[in-house]
Amino acid sequence: MPPLWIPLLLLAALVVWGILIYNGLVGSRNEVKNGWSQIDVQLKRRHDLIPNLVEAVRGYMTHEAGLLKEVTEARARATQAASGGMVGASAVGAAEGLLGGLLSKVFVAAEAYPDLKASTNFLALQEELSSTENRIAFARQAYNDAVGSYNTRRESFPNNLIAGGFGKVDFLTIEKAVERELPKVEV
Amino acid sequence: MWEQIRSNRIRSAFVVTGMALLLGAVGASLGAMFGGVGGMAIGVGVALVLWLILWTTTVANGDDVFLRMSKAQQIESKDHPVLWNVVEEMSIAAALPKMPRVYVVEDPAPNAFATGRNPDKAAVAVTTGLLGMLDRDELQGVVAHEIGHIKNRDVALIVTAGVMVGAVALLGDVGRRALFYGGMSRSRSSNRNGGGGAIIAVVSILVLILAPIFAQLMYFALSRRREFLADASGARFSRYPEGLARALEKISGQRVPQRDQSRVTAPMYIVSPVHPGAMAARGQGSSMFSTHPSVEQRVRVLRSMAGGAGVADYLRAYSQVTGRQLLHSVPEDAGLAARAAAVGAAGFVDAPRARARAASDALLTSGGWQILDCGNCGARVKLPPPLAGVVRRCPRCEAPLGG
Known part of the structure; x- marks a missing residue:
């Protein structure tokens, strides 16, 4: 008689195969989520550094009180937008974009204050802030990388047969909208 | 795109398997020399045990062997903020689970290396010479290359293969010495086994002489390939191939001899620490016996990426420059192509x-x-x-x- 275990074995192999694909999709989706939280971490880092920057330059940049006030306000708005749970919404993108533009303005304006430029405190802050800007950019980039491989994995055959519960994720392209409304920094 | 680099890992696994076969062959030849046909199995066993011992001691001594050998000092954020930040930026870009530890090596020769069996235990080390020479973009390129090694899990591969080359060389050496000093056992075994024994003896001698050379060639080819792939990953992480290209040019223009010149650790470095003079003679800076491709070629590939920064762009540039293909299994990755286009058009990156x-x-x-x-x-x-x-x-x- 034909042994019963052959179809059983095939069935078991099919189940294991399905589990592997499913877990791969879950892992891929988690990478997307991690990528997202990494952006938040870096935005938070930016918000935390700004009061230090304003404090450090206030004494030197006597003619830029208005600019510094703008920075403080933009930071407040960005923090508010982030805590409002509207992450990724255009509100956050716009607030962060404005903040980024104002920060570059501060560093350009700092050129007119030789004492400030010579202060080690300011130089250290400058490095920290520009690194934070880089980190935000790289975190976005990594997020999009994760989204790309997640979407590919989700859509490719045979994964798509069991990827019903895995929704498509959009790339983060807020920067384009923000870029347009940014004040141009001209020197 | 990581799928492509992973698929290349399968290829690398074939190389390692080939080396294991060579190791087995050397063991068998050695066994045949001492004990005829019956000794072959024992020889294979001895070879594998030797490899296992070497490998476990290397792994047990951990990932810190290289760091200790090069007398690297671990640093904190405050010791060198720029280096620290650059490493953290690149680990964010590579989405590493954890930022690697950062080390500085007191050495005027500019170089850098990565170590760590897996991304959780990784470390990046750079020399003081490198820090003094590169600007931030260039340093970022170098660090991105090292993070590429970590992300591609090259260290485990290189260590495994390197230990195998070492075992083959050791056994080959034992065999050649035995040949030189005591042809006695060989002639005894051939007498015992007749003509078949003589053939086995000749083959054994050939294997003992050639296997170490083949193992090394395979090892060097593997190392050069992983070097190119780390460049590709580095360009992608930093999205700025020019930074790495400039850094490589600056580093190779130096003629300061490096302290650590062992061939064993050579594949770990961004440029070969061995024979810096020969290295600096660019143009023919690479041969079958080099752990690294020539800097000139690496720079040319990086500069031929035509504004792209993806691995696909790198592969295209690579075949354009060398006329060969780096990854043979480049699938029509529609997702990646679309993403690269979308990224470029939106300009958000x-x-x-x-x-x-x-x-x-x-x-x-x-x-x-x-x-x-x-x-x-x-x-x-x-x-x-x-x-x-x-x-x-x-x-x-x-x-x-x-x-």
Whole structure:
């Protein structure tokens, strides 16, 4: 008689195969989520550094009180937008974009204050802030990388047969909208 | 795109398997020399046990062997903020589970290496010579290359393969010595086994002489391939191939001999620490016996990426420059192509970086620097105040600079 275990074995192999694909999709989706939280971490880092920057330059940049006030306000708005749970919404993108533009303005304006430029405190802050800007950019980039491989994995055959519960994720392209409304920094 | 690099890992696994076969063959030959046909199995066993012992001691001593060998000092954020930040930025870009530990090696020769069996235990080390020589973009390129090694899990591969080469060399050496000092056992075994024994003896001798060479060639080829792939990953992480290209040029222009010149640790470094003089003789800086491709070729590939920064762009540039293919299994990755196009069109990835670069150039200009774009090769030349207006030709392509 034909042994019963052959179809059983095939069935078991099919189940294991399905589990592997499913877990791969879950892992891929988690990478997307991690990528997202990494952006938040870096935005938070930016918000935390700004009061230090304003404090450090206030004494030197006597003619830029208005600019510094703008920075403080933009930071407040960005923090508010982030805590409002509207992450990724255009509100956050716009607030962060404005903040980024104002920060570059501060560093350009700092050129007119030789004492400030010579202060080690300011130089250290400058490095920290520009690194934070880089980190935000790289975190976005990594997020999009994760989204790309997640979407590919989700859509490719045979994964798509069991990827019903895995929704498509959009790339983060807020920067384009923000870029347009940014004040141009001209020197 | 990581799927492509992973699929190349399967290829690498074949190389390692090939080396294991060579190791087995050497063991068998050695066994045959001492004990005839019956000794072959024992020889194979001895070879595998030797490899296992070497491998476990290497792994047990952990990932810190290289760090200790090169006397690297672990640093904190406050010790070197720029280096620390660059490493953290690149681990964010690579989405590593954890930022690697950061080390500095007191050595005037510019170089860098990564170590760690898996991304959780990784470390990046750079020499003081490197830190003194590179600007931030260049340092970022170097660190991105090292993070590429970590992300591609090259260290485990290189260590496994390296230990195998070591075992083959050791056994081959034992065999050659035995041949030299005591042909006795060989002649005894051939007497016992007749003509078949003589054939086995000849084959054994050939294997003992050739296997170590083959193992090394395979090892070097593996190492060079992983080097190119780390460049590709580095370009992708930093989205700025030019940074790595400039760094490689600067590093290879140096003739400071490096302290650690062992061939075992060589594949770990960004440029080969062995024979810096020969290395610096670019053009023919690489051969079958090099752990690294020539710097000149690496730079050319990086500069041929035509504004792209993806692995696909790198692969295209690679085949354009070398006429060969780096990855044979490049699938029609529609997702990746679309993503690269979408990223470029939206400009969201490069915009902040370009803005940062524009701002830093603006800062330099107001500090008396002169910034000129070469119309011929596209290089951006930044001249400090003493040289502003003095340098009139592009340092890279010698074309006259406009402006």
